[in-house]
Amino acid sequence: MDKSICPRFEKAMGFLSQRWTGMIIYQLLSGPQRFCTIESSVGVSGRVLSERLKVLENEGIVKRDVYPETPVRIEYSLTDKGLALEPLMKDIEKWSQNWLDA
């Protein structure tokens, strides 16, 4: 192994390329959302969504807010660190529109 690649880049790529992580972040770009909304709009299973949100929260990319209503409302949203991924998401959008057929 050569491993001449920047470790920060590798780390970023490491979790961005976990299945569903990108879609979850993309979905949250449209605003704070609750668990079940992300689950159904992205099409990810609750088991994995729960796992991913924990990682993203630990990384400081996603924030979790609890509103003690009835029933409880828990909203997930992007932090500044998460919002900083927007240009990247836009690039994927652009690329897909330019190079993939509908």
Place this chain on the structure above:
Amino acid sequence: MDKSICPRFEKAMGFLSQRWTGMIIYQLLSGPQRFCTIESSVGVSGRVLSERLKVLENEGIVKRDVYPETPVRIEYSLTDKGLALEPLMKDIEKWSQNWLDA
């Protein structure tokens, strides 16, 4: 499931978020390379590298050239479609430098 997300975006995200795919493309941005070079610099196993290169070739993102030397030299490189992913890779680079610690 809502699935209001653009299907082209989903497709792009679908294979960009396969493990190793991003790293392979990033590595190929530095020029045409042979199988064993990608394998060692990226740190991906031959089994998976072989699988990914096939997908990327089918998608028209990577090109495979055979030079019948001794021993045979086979070089993988990015097509225009693949090179068009450069801005995206640069965004990941920038983000990782701004938001991750070394």
Place this chain on the structure above:
DNA sequence: GTTAGTTAGTTACTTTATGTAAGTTAGTAT
């Protein structure tokens, strides 16, 4: 001509990640 060396894979098998569906917790409301 047989043994060895090289790159580019593939195969068989193990470990890890994800999908699926049922269950749990907490807080009302009936």
Place this chain on the structure above:
DNA sequence: ATACTAACTTACATAAAGTAACTAACTAAC
């Protein structure tokens, strides 16, 4: 007490990835 809801979690099955050994095709050395 029973039922309803959101947000998870757990147990179990399937799919993807890691590992190491193996094959193919070619050449070179002995």
